[in-house]
Amino acid sequence: MERIELTAAWAKGQEVLAEVTKESGVRASKCYQCGKCSAGCPVAFAMDKTPREIMRLVQLGLMDEALQSHTIWLCASCDTCSTRCPREVDIARVMETLRIIAKRKGSVAEKKMDLFHDLFLKSVENNGRVHELGLILGFNIYGMQPLKDAHFGPSMLLKGKLSPLPHTIKDNGEVKKIFANVRKRGGKL
Amino acid sequence: MKRVGVFICHCGTNISAAVDCEKVAENAKSFPGVAYSTDYKYMCAEPGQELIKKAIKEQKLDRIVVASCSPRMHEPTFRRCIESGGLNAYLLEMANIREHCSWVHPDDKERATIKATDLVKMAVAKVMQNEALVRSTIPITKRALVIGGGIAGIQAALDIANTGHIVDVVEKEPSIGGRMAQVDKTFPTLDCSACILTPKMVDVANHPNVNLITYSEIEKVEGYVGNFDVTIRKKARSVDLKACTGCGTCIQKCPTKVPSEFEMEMMDRKAIYTPFPQAIPNKPVIDRENCRYFKSGKCGVCQKVCPTNAVDFTQEDELVTERYGAIVVATGFDLFDESVYGEYGYGKYKDVITGLHFERLLNASGPTMGKIKRPSDGKIPQNVVFIKCVGSRDEAKGKAYCSKTCCMYTAKHATLVREKIKDSNAYVFYMDVRTPGKGYDEFYTRTTDQYGAKYIRGRVSKIYEKGDKLIVWGEDTLLGRPVEIEADMVVLATAMVAKADAAKLAQMVGFSYDQNHFYTEAHPKLAPVETHTAGVFLAGACQGPKDIPESVAQASAAAVKVCGLLSKEEMPTEPIISAVNEAICSGCGMCVPVCPYTAIDLKVIQERIHGKTVSRKVANVNSGLCQGCGACTVACRSAALNLKHFTNEQILAEVDALCL
Amino acid sequence: MKYAYYPGCSLSSTGVEYDISTKKVAKSLGIELWEIPEWNCCGASSAHLTDHLLALALPARNLAIAEEKGLDVAIPCAACYARCKATEVEVRNSKEMQETISAVIERQYTGKSQARALLDVFVNDLGLESINTLVNKPLKDLKVVSYYGCLLVRPPKLGFDDAEDPQSMDKLIEALGGTPVDWAFKTECCGAAHATTKSEVGFPMIEKILTAAKETGADCIATACPLCMSNLDMRQTQVGAKYGQNYSLPVFYFTELMGIALGINPQELGISKHFVDVSGIVKKLNEAAGRRDTA
């Protein structure tokens, strides 16, 4: 295994670490590496690093490794970890912040997931609400898996669960403005 | 006319190398009040002291300034010196011209001399206002009180009694013994707890100097060091201790069963009971809340069968007041209420238990006769999981501190699982293994090396039942992988916490406790058994999590402190204390909460004003409690409080002397 | 009793029956729901992964509209509820955030109007006793495991129920005459966040929950979230096929069970829209009711 040169890594990670600390409001040093978060995380089985290991990377300032991990994308935001952490570390919030920063830096390990969220928000911005059929179709087309979940389509339409037309709110100006205002304040949407 | 004598010391060359001592002595002659001033090579040496004594006599000096080393070094010396020269010891002031002057300014003799002159000037100004103070004495009641009859209380009582002093031990429960009585074997040697505790319990019970007052609680504490007046409530036992022979017939015949607290409710006891077989006193008590006679007036079987007529339903609580010279508090600990861990299902899953439950399962006279069996179905567990730091080191749900004993007792439990159950597995989830102590780490190492317990570094996140198994989810943080164990039983090493009524007792006796309600020692390193309240000492786990060796050591230390106090007939009191000028005290009470020793209260005085008697409130300083910090003097807006020897006037005189 | 009502996007598509049953049940319980006009998507699973401010602003608009009306907001969807609650708390606790958010949404929101989970409203505002007195078709002999999902009672500081072993839905089932069955997976996450994007990750999570529910011997699952519903109901056969299981475990919204117990015709509640057949259960309940009627 490659040896990490810690002093250099620490210096290099400072800027991003400061961002994470500021935006998440979580001081990584609080974590005492007990692993209770990972032990209860329902998605840990699929992760490349356990949530505790993400906290460790952040503690040591190894930010590139944290930002490039699949873990931060696989996290389901279920809050199990934050609920049980004995040191009151809001790990779910750290995951969230790391995702936001990864996106900002363009180092996204799970491109497809990221695509989905973009489409989702586009749908919200355009229609005020999410158009599920449009979203799923769009996602599957952009995501190069046109037939995924297609078998649900017909029965969903029949059951009145999917509407072929988007639900929109009459005057979507307000929602569009919210997006615009967030962008004005530096939000990268 | 006040006549001050000033004595400047050279300390060989320690002072004179940097300070022109003759010049300082010369300068001092011009200070107001100075009648005599001189310098000498070694003031503290025999001839130096003689010089002072002679000058007192010949120059008719009535107060003295010695300018030399730090008063922290020689103030007692010179106080004794002027006392033997015929002056009151408190008519001395010292100017520190060595540590605070010559040694720190070796290269600037001119300014060091100016500074030394200033310091002497300040001391002279102060000593002009000094008053003779007398050390008074208070008599000491030669009887000690120990509150709590666990191992710490027992040890303290024995040590005090062995020096010939009388000790009363007040124990809340029907028997002494405390938690140690519930523990089966003790680390690090694995000797049987009862085998080492029972003899001590018997010794303390039979000691001619010890009075055991069991099933009793402290009701009120008044007074202070040397003379505490303590009111004790002796709860109605419903059994006459003198008449009862402890034959146990009543217990056998009593029809009422109640879950036994001692057995962690895994076994029943009767309504008339002794908590455990080796209880001391080994005589029963009636639990009135559950006894049929007290609930419905019917039954009375125990009374009928008692051959000595010892059962007495009419007994009432009795209040007795006794005076003690010193108090040892040894009230021990409780266990953390782990039911806050919903994710561990404590209380929901029968086979998730605490370490203390496990001790009872190990014990030959416990609910399973010493066979480790599951509480749910009595099966012998093959896979036992231990979880450490439950409630400890957990700010979110428990306590931030480490409970100190659980790493060791969990190692003990894991060892015993492997020893007692063939082909069993003991898994221990831990965050750290903390085993500082003689033989402790070796014990832990044996647990893994010799007994093959499997230690997994990580905290458990969830336990749930699946069929008759308990599924335990953890992370092996050393591997970085989530792990799962199918367990038959889970033992939680729950935190040691302060007794529920710890704060109440501390307030009653009058000493302080920390945010976790453990009692606060006077100094964490150098006064670990004293409290801030003179005459009150601490022993055992009431001061913080502790194992048996530490509790015993602390108990013996507290006993020495008590004996030191009781070995004297009377106690000198320091005269540097606060005093109230009742004439100008407005009775506002601002000073009362400021005093860290609760030495001030308000009293009512009668006065005759214009021929009429009026009563009003004024502050009153308890000279036994005041330690002379002076905080109250600053709180008083009327300047009615003043600290003797450091009066407002004295300090202002020093300030003026320096500035003008 | 009057509340603003925020159905959220799912309730107009995959979760229509939740919307239908909520409205019917509220009506028969005498609770007035004022649907927030022109409500917008709260951004649920995506906004908070993209921008924190956006994640707060989207729900804030709906809350602000309710606040103008002086109403608390009843929210059926657990995911929407979690986002709205987070917004409410953050705005209420910080003057600065309150100003920022109000500027972004160009409406005033102070955090006064509270986000309330629909379950919380029914159980704690209306009360179990009141509900119980209105039951005329008790869920006799129906063994139900309550599935709260991961978001409804977390984080613990904000929740209306115990975060590890919540009880409100269980107690509600009991009040409806049913038999709540205790289990350990009440709050285990079903992976709804990954349903569309990475369903292979979601499958084992769903499998765990369905298996645990099946093992308790329960007749059905009750849920309070349209995302959980999709995962447990719509994907049940798919997951079963993958793990060689035939769960046949009907999943209900708790509002549907309430509706049935209150005597509303099950068909009117939209239960035919489920993927896993529920007719067996409806039949069983009808028979029990019939027995009682004839007895």
Next chain:
Amino acid sequence: MSITEMPQNWEPKILVFACNWCTYAGADLAGLSRLQYPPNIRILRVPCSGRVNPQFVIRAFQRGIDGVLVAGCHPGDCHYVSGNYFTRRRYLLMQRLLQYVGIDPERFQARWISGSEGPKFQQVVTQITEEIRAMGPNRKLRDAQ
């Protein structure tokens, strides 16, 4: 008075109220360790920093002292449990009061120096001496007399 009128060879005079248990002992230790510092301070021994009445400080400034330092045990280490806690609270009040009467509040300082912190004692008094020296002599109240 302007700086140009500053008396020649002026040296600041600084009064230090030192608690008997910590700072006084710290100063003793500085001496024992022969740690040098400017000879401008004069130590006045009090049992506890909590004994220092704001009146004393005002009086010193009135009489022309250039700086005052109150020093005691670290918070939590007070020999008398809580005395320095009062000192802490009074410190801020005092600074405000001084400002009110026209004295640079920086002339008044409070510090925690334990019995084992000889070097800290040296460092603190050196620093304060230099700071006060930079401020020049305190004339305000003395002139007003």
